[in-house]
Amino acid sequence: MSGFRVRSACLAVMLAAAAPLLAACDESNSAIVQAQPTDPDVSIVTVRPQPRAVVRELPGRIAPTRVAEVRPRISGVVVERLFHQGSEVKAGEPLYRIDPRPFEVEVMSNEAALAKAQAQLHQAQQHARRIATLTTQRAAPEAENEKAVASERQAEAEVNGRKADLARAKLNLDYATVRAPIDGVVGAALVTEGALVVQNETNLATIQQLDPVYADFTQSVTELNQLRRAFASGDLDRIEAGAAKVRLVLDDNSVYALDGKLLFSDARVETNTGQVTLRGEFPNPNRELLPGMYVRVRIDQGLDSDAIAVPQQAVQRNGGGGSEVFVVKDDDRVAVQPVRTGSVQDGFWFVTEGLKAGDKVVVEGFQKFAAGDRVKPQAWAEADAAAGNQRAQLMR
Numbered sequence: 001m002s003g004f005r006v007r008s009a010c011l012a013v014m015l016a017a018a019a020p021l022l023a024a025c026d027e028s029n030s031a032i033v034q035a036q037p038t039d040p041d042v043s044i045v046t047v048r049p050q051p052r053a054v055v056r057e058l059p060g061r062i063a064p065t066r067v068a069e070v071r072p073r074i075s076g077v078v079v080e081r082l083f084h085q086g087s088e089v090k091a092g093e094p095l096y097r098i099d100p101r102p103f104e105v106e107v108m109s110n111e112a113a114l115a116k117a118q119a120q121l122h123q124a125q126q127h128a129r130r131i132a133t134l135t136t137q138r139a140a141p142e143a144e145n146e147k148a149v150a151s152e153r154q155a156e157a158e159v160n161g162r163k164a165d166l167a168r169a170k171l172n173l174d175y176a177t178v179r180a181p182i183d184g185v186v187g188a189a190l191v192t193e194g195a196l197v198v199q200n201e202t203n204l205a206t207i208q209q210l211d212p213v214y215a216d217f218t219q220s221v222t223e224l225n226q227l228r229r230a231f232a233s234g235d236l237d238r239i240e241a242g243a244a245k246v247r248l249v250l251d252d253n254s255v256y257a258l259d260g261k262l263l264f265s266d267a268r269v270e271t272n273t274g275q276v277t278l279r280g281e282f283p284n285p286n287r288e289l290l291p292g293m294y295v296r297v298r299i300d301q302g303l304d305s306d307a308i309a310v311p312q313q314a315v316q317r318n319g320g321g322g323s324e325v326f327v328v329k330d331d332d333r334v335a336v337q338p339v340r341t342g343s344v345q346d347g348f349w350f351v352t353e354g355l356k357a358g359d360k361v362v363v364e365g366f367q368k369f370a371a372g373d374r375v376k377p378q379a380w381a382e383a384d385a386a387a388g389n390q391r392a393q394l395m396r
Helices: 002-035 101-136 142-175 221-233 381-395
Strands: 041-046 050-070 076-081 094-098 177-179 184-186 205-220 246-249 261-265 275-282 294-307 309-311 323-328 334-345 348-353 360-364 376-379
Touching: 050 184, 050 275, 050 334, 101 142, 142 177, 205 294, 246 275, 275 294, 309 360
Parallel strands: 041 376
Antiparallel strands: 041 360, 050 205, 050 294, 076 094, 094 177, 184 205, 205 275, 246 294, 261 275, 309 348, 323 334, 323 360, 334 348
């Protein structure tokens, strides 16, 4: 019995000594279980083909719709400037006044010449009537009557000539006031009071019509041919007449508030650049657009009825310079998918090859995984808002 007690005591001592070790093992096992990594969260968009307008963004310059150089129609000395530089003027509004006195004298001279010619006509008419009476009474020869009639007609012609001279003199007197030929904004005054100006030669000022304005922009003939082929093959649908919108992006990347309309596409190609010139017209009530301003023109050129587009940040570049995206498969593992992209529009890449409806493309969380890892996909919060914006733009 004593030996059994000794063994029991020894066993109790050993169990007591091992208890802390067993407890430590349990704690370390639970820590290992807790430290096991969970699948990372990533944001995805599910590919859904939908109609999208094909938009091209092209470089352009603003140009006034009309430009007129103000030139004098008579020669003379400028005595007064009647406009404020940079102000709005209306057609017919006085801009300069040329010394009118020489032209006033010319008018007076022609009025006197006309009065003299009218007096001579009156005398010739009376003489012609007297000769005509004598001729009917056979008291004067027929030759004398013909001479009197000719004198009367010469006097009438002289009166008409003097009337034309008087009208010309009055016109020149009116031209002494130089008027605006068009509505618009008048620029700097190019002459001052006291300057001698020459008829049809001296440029006094320039007027530009700035509401509306033109935006002249260019597109390569290669893109136009690609567009025609896409229409012919049915890859793109034509936008209905009158539905095409032209928008401006200013140099600070802000979008001009007012839409314009496409006026024409030039029928010739620049030999040096291979570009075709197009022109849009934009309202400019607040004079925000100034001639010579650089802009980017967005033009709706077609409608892709089943376009596939993904957010711009979803497309990555591989080592060979190609485009690829990360796609979440049915087992929630990530795979690399090569794609071919088209143009960028409103923060979305058009994908022409490599994706199909239903594919789940990773948009955010690239730093959390590598290809082949399992992830926990979540819908990208901005996807619905972006899709709504796209639909709103198509309906505008």
